[in-house]
Amino acid sequence: xxxxxxxxxxxxxxxxxxxxxxxxxxxxxxxAFRISSTDGDYFLKYNTKAPDDFFEKEALGLQKLCDxxxxxxxxxxxxxxxxxxxxxxxxxxxxxxxxxxxxxxxxGQELARMHSTRGDYYGxxxxxxxxxxxxxxxxxxxxxxxxxxxxxxxxxxxxxxSGKLSSGLLKNWSRMVxxxxxxxxxxxxxxxxxxxxxxxxxxxxxxxxxxxDPAVYYGHPEMDLAFTKMFGGFSTSFYDGYKSVTPLxxxxxxxxxxxxxxxxxxxxxxxxxxxxxxxERIVSRY
Numbered sequence: 597x598x599x600x601x602x603x604x605x606x607x608x609x610x611x612x613x614x615x616x617x618x619x620x621x622x623x624x625x626x627x628a629f630r631i632s633s634t635d636g637d638y639f640l641k642y643n644t645k646a647p648d649d650f651f652e653k654e655a656l657g658l659q660k661l662c663d664x665x666x667x668x669x670x671x672x673x674x675x676x677x678x679x680x681x682x683x684x685x686x687x688x689x690x691x692x693x694x695x696x697x698x699x700x701x702x703x704g705q706e707l708a709r710m711h712s713t714r715g716d717y718y719g720x721x722x723x724x725x726x727x728x729x730x731x732x733x734x735x736x737x738x739x740x741x742x743x744x745x746x747x748x749x750x751x752x753x754x755x756x757x758s759g760k761l762s763s764g765l766l767k768n769w770s771r772m773v774x775x776x777x778x779x780x781x782x783x784x785x786x787x788x789x790x791x792x793x794x795x796x797x798x799x800x801x802x803x804x805x806x807x808x809d810p811a812v813y814y815g816h817p818e819m820d821l822a823f824t825k826m827f828g829g830f831s832t833s834f835y836d837g838y839k840s841v842t843p844l845x846x847x848x849x850x851x852x853x854x855x856x857x858x859x860x861x862x863x864x865x866x867x868x869x870x871x872x873x874x875x876e877r878i879v880s881r882y
Contacts, residue, residue, distance in 0.1 A: 602642065609677070625728050627643065631691070643685055655687060657724060661807055666707075669800060699804075700833040700837065705837040712842070713787035714784050719733040730750075739815070751858065771882045772881075775882060780851065818848060823856065
């Protein structure tokens, strides 16, 4: 559960009396709890092994999404804390009750509107994390160089050095990267959630989509959409809603596996297993 030391730190940040703590199921990375207090309910997650800036960067990402001013709901951050004298780093947010149903069409439309928030370059003014792994966001004017140098190659190097991938796959990637200019359609840098799988959104009691656990940056909008295909969890009406605002370029379904090399590599580095064979099947075509 939550240590007395962490409860003390929370009390210092929000000056409330905690009356109940309930563990929540969910993520593979952090511990999650619903905190009931005399001032209402909060959502808390903490991690004993997180880097000092881990939750600060997540809070900054949530604020980026909030600043896009779409109809998507973004949890309000109450406080963040770095690991300190044996207590873990933490992120404290408003607690959002989950509704039974939501409007997926509007969700898709609002995501498309969020993607219309443009940046001056691909990347972000700060690095952050995807899952528990560092995510580099150095600025690039071209999507292809950003995708190759900031997304694929750092994860590829990590997987190779840990023995999860063979040197032959590095050669496949070297051939594949030369084909990227003919694969990706042009696009301006768009604000992305960055980790948009089915476990990172919910519908609140009013049926409004809520985005959580972002890995924000400015990238190609198809990157977010491809991520939604990785594990499912998004309805046909979601995609119809998106396309009603921003039609997709021809051949998107053929590009999905290429975009998803990034989350595949992330999962290889975090979990290994069958993700390796999925990655091999894609890059072995080149």
